[in-house]
Amino acid sequence: MGTAGTSTEGITGERHQLINVAYRLLGSPAEAEDAVQEAYARWYALTPSRREEIVSPGAWLTTVTGRICLDVLGSARARRERYVGAWLPDPLPDRAERDRGHGADPADQLVLDESVTMAFLVVLESMTPAERVAFVLHDVFRYPFAEIADILSRTPAACKQLAASARRRVRVTRPPAAGAGQADVVRQVKEAWEAKDIAALVDLLDPAAVMTADGGGMAGTVLRPIEGGALIARYMVAIADKVPGLELLERSVNGVPGLVAQSAGAVETVASFDVADGRVTRIWVVRNPEKLRPWARNG
Numbered sequence: 001m002g003t004a005g006t007s008t009e010g011i012t013g014e015r016h017q018l019i020n021v022a023y024r025l026l027g028s029p030a031e032a033e034d035a036v037q038e039a040y041a042r043w044y045a046l047t048p049s050r051r052e053e054i055v056s057p058g059a060w061l062t063t064v065t066g067r068i069c070l071d072v073l074g075s076a077r078a079r080r081e082r083y084v085g086a087w088l089p090d091p092l093p094d095r096a097e098r099d100r101g102h103g104a105d106p107a108d109q110l111v112l113d114e115s116v117t118m119a120f121l122v123v124l125e126s127m128t129p130a131e132r133v134a135f136v137l138h139d140v141f142r143y144p145f146a147e148i149a150d151i152l153s154r155t156p157a158a159c160k161q162l163a164a165s166a167r168r169r170v171r172v173t174r175p176p177a178a179g180a181g182q183a184d185v186v187r188q189v190k191e192a193w194e195a196k197d198i199a200a201l202v203d204l205l206d207p208a209a210v211m212t213a214d215g216g217g218m219a220g221t222v223l224r225p226i227e228g229g230a231l232i233a234r235y236m237v238a239i240a241d242k243v244p245g246l247e248l249l250e251r252s253v254n255g256v257p258g259l260v261a262q263s264a265g266a267v268e269t270v271a272s273f274d275v276a277d278g279r280v281t282r283i284w285v286v287r288n289p290e291k292l293r294p295w296a297r298n299g
Helices: 007-012 015-026 029-045 048-053 057-083 118-125 127-139 145-152 156-170 180-194 198-204 228-243 290-294
Strands: 205-214 247-254 256-261 266-276 279-286
Touching: 007 247, 015 048, 015 057, 015 127, 015 247, 029 057, 057 127, 057 205, 057 247, 118 156, 118 266, 118 279, 127 145, 127 180, 145 156, 145 205, 180 198, 180 247, 180 279, 198 266, 205 228, 205 256, 256 279, 266 290
Parallel strands: 205 279
Antiparallel strands: 247 256, 256 266, 266 279
């Protein structure tokens, strides 16, 4: 963790890094923003003399942000038990898409890389809060276990074990096949979906494919995952039949090719895909309007 200095400019310069850490820990730009704001509030609540004693304000802010995120992750489990249907991390448009909008947004500060793909974030959701903090800070951001130990109030050795346990969870999942290959498959899915061609969709979907949808109780969708390529294909065509004039757009979602569905110019659905051997294995569909706010600005 770098030293920031105690100047206002130095302190605020840590914000970009803190937002990126917090989003990977929480899966929500809004929650990440809240966590970082709280960390800064605690910094400015210190007396001037106490702030002067802190050798590395950046390290201090990261520690406090990490502890806040740890608390949020603990309470999130209870909140998500009451959530209507499946809970998915917030989908993010890329920088070009965000630049079409206006006004500040915490998502504007996020760096999109392999650690924010929907596939990766969903795996992070399977970890305990302590595993997630240890893994993200060490494996993604390369923070030493000695500093992570201060956040988790555990020994560095215990934090190393937490990260190793989290790493095993990641290994059992295959990284998303991003790039031209995924873009081609997503484009074919779009074309088959637009044509309402069930047979073509079945060919593009792995027989064991799974679709998970997040409507949050505010947008109609299936409450449980749909398993099986044939069932998913029929569901997709049924949705197209129900929404005349649905427009599908190829867009980057969390840094990899995905689809956005618009109706009357308004973004209603953002879909992320995991592709293996030329076929879709997982689809994550977000319809919760609160999670689509970064997209609503773009059109």
